[in-house]
Amino acid sequence: MYYKFSGFTQRLTGAVSSSAYSPQGLRSNIPSESPTIFFATPTKLVSESNAPVEYMGANKVPDLQRIFQASEEIPVHLKRGISDRLLYRTTMALTVGGALYCLVALYIAAQPKNK
Template structure:
């Protein structure tokens, strides 16, 4: 008998869950090894182990199936939408892009986040004050937390 064709208890070409179990130390044939390698497994919730399963059970465990809507859902908004070219004709405001481009691209040495005047300066200075104050507060909190507790 050749080494690659050892006899086994299972001689069928397909195997079910009980016939495809391989015991530790068991000598198996190449054909049986292919049968075991092509087997599907699923998790058994009762025994807490992997058990052999049919392909359908392995891909859809515990009978779960993808939900399919019986019919298409009704549209949420029944009003027709407008094309962007149609919507542009309703806007009555002035196009401010060219004047803002001139303002922000002017080479006057002022940073772009401060070019719109007093409100930008106030917002910038408030942000910087809160940032510096928060950093100081964090350093004080770290200093207090590093000191040993007095009894």
């Protein structure tokens, strides 16, 4: 005898062999027709286009590589100057402030209420 899990009763119930070996919710039949092609027109490669490719700006990667690969004693998250220092200090201040706020809230919540 074959068994199959019943989603209605949440128990194993008797079943025929064909339904016991097929997953629930999936169709066993495969469609005989192939799906239609969305883009039937050929795509045009970039090298085939007549207009030259223009980027939004200059390539900054070599400059940034030179900055970040320099062997200095400055941590990598502070190498780009004042804006990095300001962002780092603001993040640390908010982190410490949030931790202190959580500790104060826990302390207040732990105090018994006066009746």
